[in-house]
Amino acid sequence: MDLKDLHWTTIAKVLALAAAGVIALGAVVVWSGVYNVAASQDHLRITTWLFExxxxxxxxxxxxxxxxxxLDDEDMIRLGASHYEGGCVPCHSRPGEETNAVVRGMxxxxxxxxxxxxxxxxxxxxxIVKHGLKYTGMPAWPSSQREDEVWAVTAFLARLPDAAGDYRALSGLTRGALGGTSGELASGRALTQCTRCHENERNGTNGDRIPRLAGQTEAYLLRSLREYADGIRPSGAMEPVADFLSEGERQKLASYYSSLRPAAKDKAVAPDPEQIRRGQSIAFRGIPQQQVPACMNCHAGRQSPHFPLIAGQHAAYIETQLHLWRQGGRRGSAYGxxxxAVAEALEPAQIEDVAAYLASQARGLASASPMAEAHQ
Structure with a gap:
């Protein structure tokens, strides 16, 4: 029979029957359990190809x-390496090291x-890092609101394999285990996690994108750990660590960092006098026309112990947090x-100015004569 003589309804019926046959065959395969889903055996080539x-x-x-x-900022790459060590190593291993045999069986x-x-x-x-991948075991980043953390991991991964040789230094593994009283503090594993990134008796932070905790009030540090553990303060890096700790361990860690002497400031980069003056004005007088209060109204150490001391904090960290607030990423608590509201009223250039001024100051103290401090 010539195909030209076939009516379109006949062709439609044939196609419908063929489709029904495919569906029926698929149903038989699915419900029969004949397809082997064991991880000890590879998928069929067509299955693997389709998934890929x-x-x-x-x-x-x-x-x-x-x-x-x-993504070429060295401190961003260093932060990404720290996050990689904390979250990615169990499955992907450290650069240059063999993958765990159990993981190879996935x-x-x-x-x-x-x-x-x-x-x-x-x-x-x-x-991929932010959202994960279905049917691969690759999870999404624990906090979808912290794109800054995801970009740090991205910067590190994009740098591989060049950064592989420096991995231990970049991730903080070479900062050394602590002994004495601090080495016995809380859980040894918990303290090792903290000092790989934050200060210890011998080192400052592992880069300027990591906050300086030494000398902060115990109340603020404990509140932060509790908020991380409860998911109130988002962080794909800190939430799992804080949740792992008992309340007693959180209290001990807060006490340890509160009593730790702050490290000296890094004065390698000379501050811009005009930027410092603009930042000082915001810190002490605010910006009334934008409804921005003075930073030192709350953060000078004379008010609630739940307010952090921000003088002497890293500029890069301050900028990151203010932009995070602007984007709605830290609204979970009353303090957040x-x-x-304050961060949303600031312009990006104003954020840079006030961050530069605060970073130029002595740790925990801010001077009304900014350049006197900046040039010490």
Missing amino acids: VIRERSVTVHSYPVEAPP LPAPPDLRSIGERHPPEEIFW RIMA
């Missing part, structure tokens, strides 16, 4: 709107990330909502 094509196309399409910030096995920068642009790496 779907995954790669999905990542490409969904990451298209993402715009990458500059299907699919976690990929070697040393060449991920060659396979994916930064936007795609960011999307107060700061969100």
